[in-house]
Amino acid sequence: MADNATQYAIRNTQYAAIEAQLESGVVSRRGETVMVAGEGCWMIDSEGNRYLDLTSSQGVAMLGYGHPALSAAIAEQAQRMHACPGFFNNDSRALFLEALIGVMPGQLRHAFIANSGAEAIDGCIKFARLATGRTGIVAAKGSFHGRTIGAVSLTWNPKYRTPFEPLLPGVSHVKYNDLAELDGAITDETAAVVLEVVQGEGGVNLGEAEFLQGAQRLCRERGALLVIDEIQTGFGRTGKWFGFQHFGLEPDIIALAKGLGAGFPMGALVYTDRVQEALFVGAHGSTFGGNPLACAAGLAAIRAYQEENLIERAEQAGQRLRARLEEALADCPVVREIRGPGLMIGIDLRTKVGPYLKTLMEDHRVLTLPAGTTVLRLLPPLILSDEEIEIGVTAIAAALGG
Numbered sequence: 001m002a003d004n005a006t007q008y009a010i011r012n013t014q015y016a017a018i019e020a021q022l023e024s025g026v027v028s029r030r031g032e033t034v035m036v037a038g039e040g041c042w043m044i045d046s047e048g049n050r051y052l053d054l055t056s057s058q059g060v061a062m063l064g065y066g067h068p069a070l071s072a073a074i075a076e077q078a079q080r081m082h083a084c085p086g087f088f089n090n091d092s093r094a095l096f097l098e099a100l101i102g103v104m105p106g107q108l109r110h111a112f113i114a115n116s117g118a119e120a121i122d123g124c125i126k127f128a129r130l131a132t133g134r135t136g137i138v139a140a141k142g143s144f145h146g147r148t149i150g151a152v153s154l155t156w157n158p159k160y161r162t163p164f165e166p167l168l169p170g171v172s173h174v175k176y177n178d179l180a181e182l183d184g185a186i187t188d189e190t191a192a193v194v195l196e197v198v199q200g201e202g203g204v205n206l207g208e209a210e211f212l213q214g215a216q217r218l219c220r221e222r223g224a225l226l227v228i229d230e231i232q233t234g235f236g237r238t239g240k241w242f243g244f245q246h247f248g249l250e251p252d253i254i255a256l257a258k259g260l261g262a263g264f265p266m267g268a269l270v271y272t273d274r275v276q277e278a279l280f281v282g283a284h285g286s287t288f289g290g291n292p293l294a295c296a297a298g299l300a301a302i303r304a305y306q307e308e309n310l311i312e313r314a315e316q317a318g319q320r321l322r323a324r325l326e327e328a329l330a331d332c333p334v335v336r337e338i339r340g341p342g343l344m345i346g347i348d349l350r351t352k353v354g355p356y357l358k359t360l361m362e363d364h365r366v367l368t369l370p371a372g373t374t375v376l377r378l379l380p381p382l383i384l385s386d387e388e389i390e391i392g393v394t395a396i397a398a399a400l401g402g
């Protein structure tokens, strides 16, 4: 690609107005910027401005933008065959499944391929009901599991839930990291306990080993399944392939999306023999799930994570980024705490985070995310370079007054 960013300049400035008029508007927009391209860790707007994307487009573009192998795999598949129903075997789906199960610990050996995170969570609810013959779900306060009626029933934030009640019956929420409360909530009606090992959207809240391992023990004792939502923490985000591996957990089902297709929309659930044995033909399905384009993207993503050692890189880059933030923000009165594993970092502020996101984007051309109301969240691509870490840290320190 030519390095003159202005090649992307687009004369038509009407896009923002069209979207404002025609799109639902349920997602709050960041001003009138129109993003038109990406290169590596950078997004490029219609005026040719370049932004360092420390969000990977909401945690999905783990390989950044325009990754050669990912782009080539999608292009090759698009030209050869872009659709194929689930009732035919397909070469790309088979190769993707083999690669996916290949990076799982031993007990997770079956998969259902869906199209998004929320859809994967809905699949977990259905499969857990089948495997246990029970309907109750225990989730955590502060959780985020998605927006479909099933997934939003497990999501904690009342703003997302309340307008849509009545939701799924039999769902309860316990305080995150409170094992005693969890102990009280798991009954012989509980099909599954559904947890994130780091609550992303909820504030980059770190799960504690005692709580997560205790949850697994209680599930085993009472015949409930342990479902881990790895949608945000999966595929190297936390410095290991999956977040549950930091705690030696053996979940019955994990939900995947985000990094699964490195930005190509796809989701999946991966689960044990016990769950597989409960399934029957027709129990679940998806018209688009396992689409060859998605599978080609997912296969290229997993190969890139492996061949470019990106899981290790995420751990190293995450340590460096956190250490540099600690240094640069040491005397910054607005910062309460910096936390998070790998390249999933939360900077907890003593004040609302919103204005800082705006300053970082408009004055420093650095993209960041909120988590909860006070946390500045960083979910950069795993390919983030040391030089880009410095650019990000300098901008964040300037914006937060470090």
Ligand SMILES: *Cc1c(COP(=O)(O)O)cnc(C)c1O
Pocket: 116, 117, 118, 119, 121, 144, 145, 146, 147, 196, 200, 201, 229, 230, 231, 232, 233, 257, 258
């Ligand atoms: C993003 C996310 C979801 C929802 O995924 P969608 O693809 O937006 O439906 C669910 N759980 C977690 C932990 C997430 O980060």
